[in-house]
Amino acid sequence: MSLASVTDTKLSRRSILKGSAAAAGAFSFGFAIPFADEAQAQGAVPEVNAWVVIHPDDKVVIRIARSEMGQGTLTGLAQLVAEELDCDWAKVTTEYPTPGQNLARNRVWGNFSTGGSRGIRESNEYVRKGGAAARMMMVQAAADGWQVPAAECSVAKGVITHKASGRSIRYGEVAAAASKLQPPANVPLKDPKDWIIAGKPLKRLDTADKTTGKKVYGMDFKLPGMLNAAIKDCPVFGGKVKSFDAAKIKDMPGVKHVLPVGDSAIAVVADSWWHAKTALDALPITWDEGEHAKVSSESIAAWLKEGLDAPQAAVGNQNGDVKGAIANAARVIEQVYSYPFQNHACMEVMNATALYTAERCEVWTPTQNGEAALAAAAEASGLPLAKCEAYKIDLGGGFGRRGAVHDWVRQVVAIAKQIPGTPVKLIWSREEDMLHGRFHPVTQCKLTGALDKDGNLTGLHMRISGQSIVAGIFPQNIQNGRDPVVFQGLNPPGPEASIGYTVPNLLIDHAMRNPHVPPGFWRGVNLNQNAIYLECFIDELAHAAGKDPLGFRRALMKDHPKHLAVLNAAAEKAGWGTKAPEGVYRGICQTMGFGSYVAAVAEVSVDAGGKLKIHRIVAATDPGHAVNPAQIERQVEGSFVYGLSAALYGECTVKDGRMVEENFDSYQVMRMDEMPAVETVIVPSGGFWGGVGEPTIAVAAPAVLNAIFAATGKRVRNLPLKNTDLRKA
Amino acid sequence: MAKLSINGKTIDVAVEDDTPLLWVIREQIGLTGTKYGCGVAQCGACTVHIDGVATRSCTMPVSALTAEQKIVTIEGLSPDGNHPIQKAWIEHDVPQCGFCQSGMIMAAAALLQANPKPSDADIAAEMTNICRCGTYNRVKAAIKDVAAGGQLGRG
Incomplete structure (x- = not known):
């Protein structure tokens, strides 16, 4: 079949440029860039600096380095730049520089990585300086024109005024002159208390096209002459393709190519994705399943259980003599908890489009880290970085899946390399997405608590056994067998992921056990299970000591004022200590991670049939500075859906070396009928910048689990909850 | 071959009978x-509408449809x-990543057309779409807003 026969799109290259710009609303997407010389020549507006472009009509384009995946970072970062720029918010649009442009300009836009809730917390200072420097240059350009000192000029909403002479001028009128000035050396920033754009509950900039179907996701992206690919990788991790019979499907409708991808996968390339998938499903493939074909969830659990008592373990946090405290305790409480594999299950499955020639390799993909996507494209193509480019497309969900590992980018490039000159779009089926995730790690935890005769906690040993994400993805960061990220929320006092309790004798250690299932950073990362382990066990200790769970915690938190303040804020808003409605029970917890302090109180009931209803969750968060309270509320609600979906249903089961759950019918998630009311208390205390997208996910599950105990007397220690019968015994 | 009515236009498409809509x-x-x-x-x-009913098009073979059915x-x-649901979605800043929202909006529009004053239980029963970002409470608030405005329905 000829190329022309599958060019069902009526789009020319020009109309792609226009169409994608239109589809992206005011955004100019990276994928316009292959034709950028033309585009830039036509619409050339010089930038004031790397962060700010101002058009003659006063339209302000703010460049955003981080990826937008629903979390609102695009709007929040634009607010920070616009705040310092003193422009008219109504005239603000945004665009993404490409990873290739960033490299070519000495990484002027800094890090593109969008994970770990760090979009705002790590780049706030330099993006604000970008906005402030641009403002200073605009003012200087106006002052130069008027021949007055810049200090005599003021700015509001993109209009510069010289009061003494009664003159004013718009940003659009001076931007070209400003762009020729030297950037200032000293760029003071506003005191956050003076903010008028940042800190306000503004609406997102990117909503309209999401309500009309116009927004172009990676799955929707098209190039002229593009073919479509479906892929099947060996379902047993680490296995390989033994053989496949392409002749069986070569005459099926639309099929163009049947291609090996690496040594473990086969792709079918066809005129449409439906044809590709249909043919792939009919393709006979024999797998060499390799050495892991007998691994099961049970065998993994047995291995991890052994780690709970293993002599060797890496220490994460230690003080006093925990062995002595346990030996001398009036009472010792010991319990084992576990947390299963989870799939990110982004609504948009993994996908990318690639165009390879001997001279150049380009990739268009939803990614949390454009630079990592570019690096993956370069490596897979064998071309130098300078001959490759990656164009970011807004993500249909990321949650960590589209950040550190770009396996789908490597695949699409491996396919494109076999059909040079022909663009190809690879879309995973949902089944492929479920089988080949980068899974939330599997761990178990044995907790041993020592109480004195008055019910005070004198010692705590937390032994975590299980998988290390860092060992799986960045093994070079493992030092002396120790993965520092394993201890999120359990670290010694400090600015990141520190434990909120002072226990006289404490030992938190990790026996690393890495199954063959590839781990990944999954929204909330290790804070998820660590908060469940610690906060549910603290609850157990409080009940064992006959004390109120809030009071028991407070007694351990005197030296942790930020943790305590947030816990108190949640407790107060929820009415902790007051009578709950008939049949409704409360649970409470707190933790700290991704730079922010968070706490929650959940209210649940459990009926005679064991059916759980989560009525309400009150969440409190101290992210230091709240750049957009309305979007923080949405992130808190959303994090609860993600965290509670995992707690209620989430479990990827290993059988015969592969995952069992292949779609949402067996991997259920929370839907609207189970959604509790969420009340968010934002208590920014200033002086630091914490994250928003992830921290609160970690308090949803322990608050609910502690409330379930209050309601039923049943302590759920193994997730997901669906495996526990909550009926009263 | 199939003849379909989509968004008011009749369109001939050359596909296998079992191709999902x-x-x-x-x-x-x-x-x-x-x-x-x-x-x-x-x-x-x-989710799309077929004669006004919210329908999941991924499992609907094109052969099951006639040109008389309005998709x-x-x-x-x-x-x-500017459908009232779309306006409410913008007013409530509902979408996060937005990927599920076309389906959410189509489900919500069909719900309100059939049942202009849904109870919370009606909304929970009819709105079974998955959103991994977790926009459920905003979706619900937007639907209730439109219902309160009384702009939709057959009644």
Whole structure:
């Protein structure tokens, strides 16, 4: 079949440029860039600096380095730049520089990585300086024109005024002159208390096209002459393709190519994705399943259980003599908890489009880290970085899946390399997405608590056994067998992921056990299970000591004022200590991670049939500075859906070396009928910048689990909850 | 071959009989607002209206449809994105990543057309679409807002 026969799109290259710009609303997407010389020549507006472009009509384009995946970072970062720029918010649009442009300009836009809730917390200072420097240059350009000192000029909403002479001028009128000035050396920033754009509950900039179907996701992206690919990788991790019979499907409708991808996968390339998938499903493939074909969830659990008592373990946090405290305790409480594999299950499955020639390799993909996507494209193509480019497309969900590992980018490039000159779009089926995730790690935890005769906690040993994400993805960061990220929320006092309790004798250690299932950073990362382990066990200790769970915690938190303040804020808003409605029970917890302090109180009931209803969750968060309270509320609600979906249903089961759950019918998630009311208390205390997208996910599950105990007397220690019968015994 | 009525136009498409409506809409017609999420009618990202009824197009073979059945996709819901549900979505800043929202909006529009004053239980029963970002409470608030405005319905 000829190329022309599958060019069902009526789009020319020009109309792609226009169409994608239109589809992206005011955004100019990276994928316009292959034709950028033309585009830039036509619409050339010089930038004031790397962060700010101002058009003659006063339209302000703010460049955003981080990826937008629903979390609102695009709007929040634009607010920070616009705040310092003193422009008219109504005239603000945004665009993404490409990873290739960033490299070519000495990484002027800094890090593109969008994970770990760090979009705002790590780049706030330099993006604000970008906005402030641009403002200073605009003012200087106006002052130069008027021949007055810049200090005599003021700015509001993109209009510069010289009061003494009664003159004013718009940003659009001076931007070209400003762009020729030297950037200032000293760029003071506003005191956050003076903010008028940042800190306000503004609406997102990117909503309209999401309500009309116009927004172009990676799955929707098209190039002229593009073919479509479906892929099947060996379902047993680490296995390989033994053989496949392409002749069986070569005459099926639309099929163009049947291609090996690496040594473990086969792709079918066809005129449409439906044809590709249909043919792939009919393709006979024999797998060499390799050495892991007998691994099961049970065998993994047995291995991890052994780690709970293993002599060797890496220490994460230690003080006093925990062995002595346990030996001398009036009472010792010991319990084992576990947390299963989870799939990110982004609504948009993994996908990318690639165009390879001997001279150049380009990739268009939803990614949390454009630079990592570019690096993956370069490596897979064998071309130098300078001959490759990656164009970011807004993500249909990321949650960590589209950040550190770009396996789908490597695949699409491996396919494109076999059909040079022909663009190809690879879309995973949902089944492929479920089988080949980068899974939330599997761990178990044995907790041993020592109480004195008055019910005070004198010692705590937390032994975590299980998988290390860092060992799986960045093994070079493992030092002396120790993965520092394993201890999120359990670290010694400090600015990141520190434990909120002072226990006289404490030992938190990790026996690393890495199954063959590839781990990944999954929204909330290790804070998820660590908060469940610690906060549910603290609850157990409080009940064992006959004390109120809030009071028991407070007694351990005197030296942790930020943790305590947030816990108190949640407790107060929820009415902790007051009578709950008939049949409704409360649970409470707190933790700290991704730079922010968070706490929650959940209210649940459990009926005679064991059916759980989560009525309400009150969440409190101290992210230091709240750049957009309305979007923080949405992130808190959303994090609860993600965290509670995992707690209620989430479990990827290993059988015969592969995952069992292949779609949402067996991997259920929370839907609207189970959604509790969420009340968010934002208590920014200033002086630091914490994250928003992830921290609160970690308090949803322990608050609910502690409330379930209050309601039923049943302590759920193994997730997901669906495996526990909550009926009263 | 199939003859379909999509967004008010009658269109001939050359596809195998068992091709799901979703992929006809996306790949033959070229309307990509309707999304693939699961392919097994679980998630609702592919929701379209067929004669006003919210239908998951990923499991609907094109051969099951006739040219008389009126199919409406998100692109055909309103001429300018000004359907009351779309306006409420913007007012409530509902979408996060937005990928599921075409399906959510189509499900919500069909719900209110059939049941202009839904109870919370009605909304929970009818709105079974999956959103991994967790916009459920905003979706619900937007639906209730439109219901309170009384702009939709057959009654």
